[in-house]
Amino acid sequence: xxxxxxxxxxxxxxxxxxxxxxxxxxxxxxxxxxxxxxxxxxxxxxxxxxxxxxxxxxxxxxxxxxxxxxxxxxxxxxxxxxxxxxxxxxxxxxxxxxxxxxxxxxxxxxxxxxxxxxxxxxxxxxxxxxxxxxxxxxxxxxxxxxxxxxxxxxxxxxxxxxxxxxxxxxxxxxxxxxxxxxxxxxxxxxxxxxxxxxxxxxxxxxxxxxxxxxxxxxxxxxxxxxxxxxxxxx
Amino acid sequence: xxxxxxxxxxxxxxxxxxxxxxxxxxxxxxxxxxxxxxxxxxxxxxxxxxxxxxxxxxxxxxxxxxxxxxxxxxxxxxxxxxxxxxxxxxxxxxxxxxxxxxxxxxxxxxxxxxxxxxxxxxxxxxxxxxxxxxxxxxxxxxxxxxxxxxxxxxxxxxxxxxxxxxxxxxxxxxxxxxxxxxxxxxxxxxxxxxxxxxxxxxxxxxxxxxxxxxxxxxxxxxxxxxxxxxxxxxxxxxxxxxxxxxxxxxxxxxxxxxxxxxxxxxxxxxxxxxxxxxxxxxxxxxxxxxxxxxxxxxxxxxxxxxxxxxxxxxxxxxxxxxxxxxxxxxxxxxxxxxxxxxxxxxxxxxxxxxxxxxxxxxxxxxxxxxxxxxxxxxxxxxxxxxxxxxxxxxxxxxxxxxxxxxxxxxxxxxxxxxxxxxxxxxxxxxxxxxxxxxxxxxxxxxxxxxxxxxxxxxxxxxxxxxxxxxxxxxxxxxxxxxxxxxxxxxxxxxxxxxxxxxxxxxxxxxxxxxxxxxxxxxxxxxxxxxxxxxxxxxxxxxxxxxxxxxxxxxxxxxxxxxxxxxxxxxxxxxxxxxxxxxxxxxxxxxxxxxxxxxxxxxxxxxxxxxxxxxxxxxxxxxxxxxxxxxxxxxxxxxxxxxxxxxxxxxxxxxxxxxxxxxxxxxxxxxxxxxxxxxxxxxxxxxxxxxxxxxxxxxxxxxxxxxxxxxxxxxxxxxxxxxxxxxxxxxxxxxxxxxxxxx
Numbered sequence: 001x002x003x004x005x006x007x008x009x010x011x012x013x014x015x016x017x018x019x020x021x022x023x024x025x026x027x028x029x030x031x032x033x034x035x036x037x038x039x040x041x042x043x044x045x046x047x048x049x050x051x052x053x054x055x056x057x058x059x060x061x062x063x064x065x066x067x068x069x070x071x072x073x074x075x076x077x078x079x080x081x082x083x084x085x086x087x088x089x090x091x092x093x094x095x096x097x098x099x100x101x102x103x104x105x106x107x108x109x110x111x112x113x114x115x116x117x118x119x120x121x122x123x124x125x126x127x128x129x130x131x132x133x134x135x136x137x138x139x140x141x142x143x144x145x146x147x148x149x150x151x152x153x154x155x156x157x158x159x160x161x162x163x164x165x166x167x168x169x170x171x172x173x174x175x176x177x178x179x180x181x182x183x184x185x186x187x188x189x190x191x192x193x194x195x196x197x198x199x200x201x202x203x204x205x206x207x208x209x210x211x212x213x214x215x216x217x218x219x220x221x222x223x224x225x226x227x228x229x230x231x232x233x234x
Numbered sequence: 235x236x237x238x239x240x241x242x243x244x245x246x247x248x249x250x251x252x253x254x255x256x257x258x259x260x261x262x263x264x265x266x267x268x269x270x271x272x273x274x275x276x277x278x279x280x281x282x283x284x285x286x287x288x289x290x291x292x293x294x295x296x297x298x299x300x301x302x303x304x305x306x307x308x309x310x311x312x313x314x315x316x317x318x319x320x321x322x323x324x325x326x327x328x329x330x331x332x333x334x335x336x337x338x339x340x341x342x343x344x345x346x347x348x349x350x351x352x353x354x355x356x357x358x359x360x361x362x363x364x365x366x367x368x369x370x371x372x373x374x375x376x377x378x379x380x381x382x383x384x385x386x387x388x389x390x391x392x393x394x395x396x397x398x399x400x401x402x403x404x405x406x407x408x409x410x411x412x413x414x415x416x417x418x419x420x421x422x423x424x425x426x427x428x429x430x431x432x433x434x435x436x437x438x439x440x441x442x443x444x445x446x447x448x449x450x451x452x453x454x455x456x457x458x459x460x461x462x463x464x465x466x467x468x469x470x471x472x473x474x475x476x477x478x479x480x481x482x483x484x485x486x487x488x489x490x491x492x493x494x495x496x497x498x499x500x501x502x503x504x505x506x507x508x509x510x511x512x513x514x515x516x517x518x519x520x521x522x523x524x525x526x527x528x529x530x531x532x533x534x535x536x537x538x539x540x541x542x543x544x545x546x547x548x549x550x551x552x553x554x555x556x557x558x559x560x561x562x563x564x565x566x567x568x569x570x571x572x573x574x575x576x577x578x579x580x581x582x583x584x585x586x587x588x589x590x591x592x593x594x595x596x597x598x599x600x601x602x603x604x605x606x607x608x609x610x611x612x613x614x615x616x617x618x619x620x621x622x623x624x625x626x627x628x629x630x631x632x633x634x635x636x637x638x639x640x641x642x643x644x645x646x647x648x649x650x651x652x653x654x655x656x657x658x659x660x661x662x663x664x665x666x667x668x669x670x671x672x673x674x675x676x677x678x679x680x681x682x683x684x685x686x687x688x689x690x691x692x693x694x695x696x697x698x699x700x701x702x703x704x705x706x707x708x709x710x711x712x713x714x715x716x717x718x719x720x721x722x723x724x725x726x727x728x729x730x731x732x733x734x735x736x737x738x739x740x741x742x743x744x745x746x747x748x749x750x751x752x753x754x755x756x757x758x759x760x761x762x763x764x765x766x767x768x769x770x771x772x773x774x775x776x777x778x779x780x781x782x783x784x785x786x787x788x789x790x791x792x793x794x795x796x797x798x799x800x801x802x803x804x805x806x807x808x809x810x811x812x813x814x815x816x817x818x819x820x821x822x823x824x825x826x827x828x829x830x831x832x833x834x835x836x837x838x839x840x841x842x843x844x845x846x847x848x849x850x851x852x853x854x855x856x857x858x859x860x861x862x863x864x865x866x867x868x869x870x871x872x873x874x875x876x877x878x879x880x881x882x883x884x885x886x887x888x889x890x891x892x893x894x895x896x897x898x899x900x901x902x903x904x905x906x907x908x909x910x911x912x913x914x915x916x917x918x919x920x921x922x923x924x925x926x927x928x929x930x931x932x933x934x935x936x937x938x939x940x941x942x943x944x945x946x947x948x949x950x951x952x953x954x955x956x957x958x959x960x961x962x963x964x965x966x967x968x969x970x971x972x973x974x975x976x
Contacts, residue, residue, distance in 0.1 A: 028694045030687055050784040057787070057812040061834040077830070114818045114875070122874025122909075130905035139906075200897070207894035207916070209947060211758050211864070214893075214917045217939040218757030220701050228709065 003229055018226045021219050059085075134158070160196045167193030238262075510601050510628070601625055693950060700946030704938035717941040719925035719934060720918070728903055729922050732912030735858060735886040736769050742807075743857035744846045745775040748872065749786040749793070750863040755892050756789060757936075759862050760796070762920035763890045764931035766860065767797060776846035777808035778856070780832065782821060782868065787812045787836055809847060810836040822875040825853040854883035864892035869899050873909050886911035893918065 006014065023038040063085075067078055084103050091100035133139065134154035140147045167190045172180040182190070237246035242259035253260055601624065620628045653661070704716050739745070751759050770777065779790040787810050798804035811832040814820045824831040828842075828850065835841040842848060849855065859880060861872045869889055877887050887909070891899055893916025903910040914923055917940055920933035 028691055030690075046785070049788075053784040053787070053813050054815070057836065058815045061812065061836075061838055062815075062832065065838060066833050110819050111817065114822055118818060118822075118871070118874030122878065123870065126905050126907075126909055127901060130901070133906045136906075203897050204894065207892070207896055210893040210916050210918070210944075211755060213940060213943045213947070214758040214761060214936065215754065216697070217701055217936050217943060218761075220698070221705060221936070221939065224702065224705055224709070 014226060018223060021223055131157070131161075159192075163189050163193035164196050164200075165193070166190050167197060510625075511599065601628075601631075696946050696950055697943055700942040701939045704942040708935075708938055715934075716938040719930065719937060720922045721925065725922050725926050728900075728913040728915075729919060729926060732766070732888050732914055733769075733923065733926055735888055735912050736766065736773075739770075739773055739775060739857055742774045742776060742846065744850060744855070745770055745777055746853070746856040746859045747777055747779045747790065748859070748861045748863070749779060749781045749790040750783050750861060750865070750868045750872075751786075751789065751892070752783070752864060753785055753789065755864040756792070758892055758917055759864065759890065760793060761917045761932045761936050762892075762914050762923075763793070763860075763862055764797075764933065765920060765924040765927050765929055766888075766890065766914065767793065768929055768931060769927060770860075771797065771805050774807060775857075778841075778847065778850075779808060779810040780812070780814055780824070782814050782817065782871075784813055791836075809841050809845075811841055812836045818871050818875055821871055825876045825879045828853060853879050854885055856885065858886055858888065860888045860890065862890045864895060866895040866898040869895065870902075873902050877909050881907075881909075888912040888914075890914045890919075892916055 003011070020038055020041075023034045026032055027035045063078055063082060067082070084106070088100050088103045090096040091104070134157055135151075140150050166186060169186060169190070170182070172182050175181050181187070238249050238251065238261050239245070240247055240254035240257060240259055240261060243254060243257040245254065245256045247255050247261055251261055618629070620626055620631050625631050707714075707716060777794075779787065781787050781790065790810055794805065794808060812835065814824050814832065816823065820831065832841065842850065853859070853876060859872075859876065861869065863869050863872075869891060873887070880887050889899055889903075889910050889912070891913065896913070896915035896919075899910065899913060899915075902908075903913050914920060917933055917936055920931075921937050924930050924933050
């Protein structure tokens with residue numbers, strides 16, 4: 001990347017990005033007004049951009065343009081969404097808010113039906129079946145080592161799932177010393193489940209750190225490249 | 235037609251109405267006969283008898299009925315004359331000059347009563363015109379008691395004031411009628427109210443020839459005119475009335491000293507209980523040449539002259555002085571009080587007298603002191619006269635407690651809340667808190683550099699060094715790399731499956747790209763997807779970009795621009811359909827009908843009219859669907875809503891996800907049957923894919939710095955474990971707690 005290949009708009013964008021990146025890095029020193037300024041600008045730009053996309057990409061391209069350019073039979077299917085969209089504007093006022101309840105009810109009902117159907121048919125049924133198939137003897141590899149690994153893998157998944165759920169069982173009984181505590185066997189299994197949970201949390205942490213590290217690497221690379229553009233190394 | 239205003243309730247009534255529609259008061263007084271004297275009874279006007287009225291009249295006592303029947307026999311011309319001459323309005327709002335009774339019309343009052351109240355005083359000598367005897371009814375009622383007849387006869391002959399009017403001093407000289415507001419209501423409403431009690435006796439039959447005590451006393455005065463039956467034989471006249479009659483006949487002298495009548499004196503007569511108001515009326519002087527305008531009974535302590543027993547005009551000669559004390563008062567001697575009522579001796583003193591039975595309503599009017607027998611003695615007579623109140627003029631009432639009667643200003647009690655000291659201290663503390671609430675507190679000076687800020691800066695420096703060092707090394711030594719990309723042995727099955735799916739694509743196949751990630755993770759997603767996009771472009775796939783996020787289309791354009799910036803010629807074999815609204819509902823709609831949901835691209839051009847998109851009618855027409863996301867919910871939505879449509883046509887669904895959601899999406903990849911056919915997670919997955927394809931890209935550029943950052947983080951975590959673990963083990967506090975536990 002060199003200055004000669006940059007347009008003025010690209011150059012302005014690069015400089016703006018460079019400055020805002022530095023402002024965000026000032027959080028290392030603690031919360032400060034510069035960091036807050038950057039956050040406020042980010043929120044405002046994101047909101048404005050979303051509004052522009054909604055107006056241009058949705059209302060204009062998907063609702064008005066089809067009715068205007070192709071006023072055919074298929075366009076009449078857009079009339080109900082247009083009417084309902086205007087009807088939904090009544091929700092903007094407290095006095096007329098009740099009038100928009102039917103439209104909201106339709107939206108909520110349609111969304112709930114879609115979500116519930118997808119969760120049941122797309123997640124619950126396939127995942128339950130897949131879990132059961134872990135011990136499908138017909139799928140065991142022929143080799144002994146592979147079969148052992150296959151069974152161990154299934155067993156580990158099964159045990160890990162069970163002990164993880166047992167960890168969250170907090171039913172206690174009154175002991176001989178009048179101190180409520182869980183049964184010993186449940187306590188042991190809960191500790192094993194706690195190990196699985198800790199491993200899971202560790203995996204999550206590693207993934208989050210990797211994502212954040214990648215973003216940091218990219219930003220530092222950008223800063224370095226910008227500096228080197230103006231101050232080459234050699 | 236002008237309305238007549240009712241004198242009682244002041245409500246308008248039709249002109250021709252006889253009685254008020256609201257209060258049943260008489261609007262037009264009865265016609266007064268020409269024979270009525272100054273104190274004569276006002277001949278009642280014959281009212282039209284209506285069925286309701288007839289029923290009303292049937293419930294009246296017999297004596298009242300007899301009186302009314304007498305009135306009905308009054309000649310019509312006289313009634314008409316009287317009726318036309320009298321206007322209710324005039325009676326109320328007309329001249330205030332007192333008018334003789336005889337000239338006015340009255341309601342259905344008995345003659346004796348009407349004659350009493352007509353003048354207000356019996357001392358006024360009746361004029362010649364007023365001396366017209368009261369016209370007797372055409373038909374004499376046989377049931378009329380003889381005493382009443384005698385009274386009427388005497389009125390006719392003498393033309394005197396009705397003897398029975400002595401005690402009525404509060405009645406003005408205006409004609410007695412129901413419209414006269416000066417009359418007590420019980421008098422004016424006598425003939426009209428069903429519940430109006432009989433004047434004196436309610437139970438004693440009028441047919442009895444026995445003269446009541448009060449009437450016989452009235453007879454003790456001048457001898458009655460011949461033909462006039464003395465009153466002594468009247469059975470039902472109360473004692474007080476008889477006395478008044480006697481006084482009237484005898485021409486009571488002008489009282490020189492106004493003494494209030496002792497209510498007890500009236501009780502001395504057997505069965506005769508004079509109401510207090512009557513006693514007051516009797517003692518007041520009423521003999522005047524002219525009928526004075528007597529004031530109404532003022533029951534007010536502030537009234538100076540509230541002694542109603544005082545007389546204002548001398549009694550006319552020959553006329554009974556209603557305001558004068560009767561003689562019998564002075565003859566009253568003190569008697570021992572008895573609980574039962576009048577003593578038997580008093581009863582014996584009056585021969586032929588029967589104890590009068592006052593009606594309940596009259597009994598209730600008496601003051602308690604009058605009902606309860608008190609010790610009568612001369613001392614009571616000389617006792618102080620009550621100056622004010624309803625008992626004004628009476629003597630010997632129960633003395634008021636000096637402390638009560640002593641008028642003094644009520645003591646002022648402080649309404650200030652008495653707050654104890656401890657409560658006052660709390661109040662003051664609360665007030666101080668409120669007062670200082672608005673004051674700006676001086677903030678404690680913050681330490682410019684704290685341990686937390688030092689630790690934060692230290693970690694940042696370490697990370698920056700771990701990242702920048704490899705970068706600078708790469709800039710300085712472009713041919714050498716610090717870290718190598720993951721080898722083939724480290725390539726996982728998900729990456730190889732992804733490579734397999736992309737490798738089996740036909741050339742120019744339509745591929746759907748979903749850029750559903752936030753701009754903050756664009757670095758990681760771009761690093762993970764760079765090699766995949768390069769592979770797609772190398773296979774000349776037609777790229778169709780969509781997004782369920784508003785920022786997705788712009789990110790897609792950014793990715794393509796980055797790719798084109800490295801190419802000699804820009805890649806244009808793509809279309810950007812833009813943002814799919816509606817979330818999951820919009821996603822499933824696009825999966826079923828992509829042309830209807832997204833008819834135009836981001837440049838407002840028809841997206842499905844030409845080129846590879848022309849053959850696409852449903853989502854399964856795409857050869858491959860590639861989803862770039864960092865959100866597990868977004869990935870799950872694509873899997874649940876779109877994957878069933880792809881699975882039907884065995885189209886692969888590839889996920890390029892961030893490293894933080896890889897554990898959540900992996901179950902979908904490892905499911906059997908697979909719901910995700912391939913997955914590339916994070917920078918490491920992108921680096922592995924680049925290593926697999928042999929085309930280093932963005933991931934290669936970040937790999938060294940990424941490795942340095944990972945190394946720095948690992949060192950920091952390890953150092954932290956050692957430091958804080960050792961501190962925890964060898965901390966004095968921990969040691970003390972451990973020893974205490976032991």
